[in-house]
Amino acid sequence: MTNFLFCSMDAALIGDIAWQVSREGHDVQYYIHAAGDREIADGFVTKTDDWEAEIEWADVVVFDDIWVGNEVGTGKLAQELRERGTAVVGGTPNTDRLEEDRGYAMEVLADHGIETLEHQVFTDFDAAIDHVEANPAPYVIKPLGEVQNVKRLLYVGREDDGSDVVDVLRAYKKAWGHRMKGFQLQRRVEGVEIAVCGFFNGNEFIEPINFNFEHKKLFPGNIGPSTGEMGTSMFWAGRNELFRETLGKLEGWLAEEGYVGSIDLNCIVNADGIHPLEFTPRFGYPTIILQEESFETPTGEFFEALANGEDPGLEVHRGYQIGVRVVLPPFPFDDEATYAENSRNAAIVFEGAYPGVEGDRVTTSGTAPEGVHIEDAKRVENQWRAAGESGMPLVVTGKGETMREAREQAYARIDEIVIPNMYYRDDIGERWVDGEGDRLLAWGYLGP
Template sequence: MRVLLVGGGGREHALAAAIAASPKLSQLWCAPGNAGIAEIATCVPIGAGDVARLVAFARDHAVDLVVAGPEAPLVAGLADACAAEGIACFGPTAAAARLEGSKAFAKELCSEAQVPTAAAATFDDVEAALAHVRAHGAPLVVKADGLAAGKGVVVAETITEAEQAIVAMMRDRAFGPAGERVVIEERLEGREISFFALCDGENAVPFGVAADHKRVGDGDRGPNTGGMGAYSPPAGFTPALEAEVMARIVQPTLAAMARRGTPFRGVLFCGLMLTAAGPKLIEFNVRFGDPECQALMLRAEGDVLAALAACARGRLGDVTVRMRDEASVVVVLASRGYPGAYATGSVIEGLEQAAAMPKVRLFHAGTRLAAGRVLADGGRVLGIGATGATVAEARARAYAAVDVIRWPDGFCRRDIAAGV
């Protein structure tokens, strides 16, 4: 099978490694890829958002399956453009990708499908949004309606914080067009987890659960990031809970999307809060999380490529997917200054020593090669992953590997999966 993987981050490195392990693979390209992906795939200089060039490349190189890593090309219609050329794509159409592309649409869908979620209201007028906050009080969650690279959510502890978030999003356009509308919802209380299901339009199967750390600093302090680490599985996520999530959230969502004539194919990422009243949806994503994908792929058993292809072709019943009993932990190394301004171009050393450690896997996210050296080329630069019989064992291995890497311009949280 000839595969084109779209993206260039740690998630895509994890997917590339899983795909490369498949006996069905004959050729793997990645656009644009990174220094780590280049070791297992042919990288091509096409941006993940350049849908027209991606599809032209897939057509010209007789690609059998396009695998979408990030959400933006899906929202922009990558799967639709592939379908027009007769190319299978792992990922939903633009209409189905609205589950992530529009938080207002997701709330509408939840109401239709009776999916348990936070009470919410949508606004496209600044003054109306401010009036709602003043009438309802805090705490509240303010979300930009559109795609904001995982950063368009503010958990406001006070009315003032909520007002500032609304003005920043709607009036100051802090997230561009994504903030033209906002969704304001109640803050759910409980434990947050990430649940993944593979879907083929009608059928779905669970594909692991993970927990990530969004805040930049130890103790969950500082601004939100794209994710500073993850682990799988979270404690206490039982088979009964998995069955409840599938029955109350995943299956009703698939059925509602099919009724609308926009069946969902790909991976459905359900951000959940485990509340006293049961699991409730925080938000949908239409792709694997990053760094949750790295944690999941360390545990995935079987032919991942076959499973992705089955989703794209509506034949999920043809494959079996499961997670190994072992646990996994991923620690993200980021450039100093992230998620604010940061420098690029610094040299990273010690990667070979870290990668040689038992049950350790390195995932490149923001790297590039220059004169045989690996240089930092992004905010989140590396994911250091490890497995073990327990989360604690995997955590110890991951941090042992972190400690042999020499990169003075980088940093990480030291409490990923602590106490789990």
């Protein structure tokens, strides 16, 4: 049995993983910094109000994000703890910077022989507008720093002359100029968007490698405002060309940094090549929930080995997996009145298809409905309820030998869940079924 300390130094994100590790028989303490999130995972895991007081008790410390409040900083905390001899899943100041400073991320890629798309970083809106007008093309606007967490500000240009990007930049200057201290303009490219994700143990990537497809827009068909994520589809494979030409080239650099954890590089792939877009040098959400669902190796055993620089011998489900985020109003927007009226403390009801579930009650305190994972949820007198302030109570997963089978299982499970006013995308994984998988195979990136 191992003592695990999970730390959310900003928003609460890692509750489901902490719960899973607890159910495997390990001792768990969970710290949440954000006051509005502190009820998340109540009734599922044991909490602490003072994470530093638990360091000597903990065998493994797990950080869930790069943010400490509004500042980047868990990499520094993780590095300091490692220097004191603590086993940590977490980054370093330089790996944190990969996400916070997109220009730096592109420099790291270029320094390691990875071709990047044309991009420029701006701190002045007028200079960016002049650049687009002088170099007409479709661009993507990517905010930098703390404001990048406002996901709806990411804008993908549609017009070949960049005129819509100019209009959006003028609007952002008026509405967000006081907060958006910088942004990157990246040339838009067409192809299949796929993320290459590896778990790194401080020395090397462990196998297998994860390949996942993000679904960031709110509505089916990939329309509407951008969200953190509405769902993910994925599979696991070996060190194929897609990995070797991206994360594989950073293996030595990550070893020098002493990075431990998940690192993800989102790319656009087409017949002409692989085009990296952005890093996630931490767990992705809900990606880590879906990854954990596909683990056949115990989760606690996996993270303990990873944090201690060992190869966990990870075994995973070898087919396909999808995860669907179930959300409540006003997600993805912030509106306290709407949330209070429609979503706060909403009951989560499980209907009769789940073993160990009767109506809205899980009949054994340690049991979860199969394939159902918590995000912003709590348990009060054995009834699950929405918690926190963001309106993301659940992630529902499915697995199958094909992507179609994984979709059928996940959506059948969602059909057995009732939460007033809940909504979700019903097309997670469809892009693969509709031809993205065939295209990646035809271009030769996935290999055997």
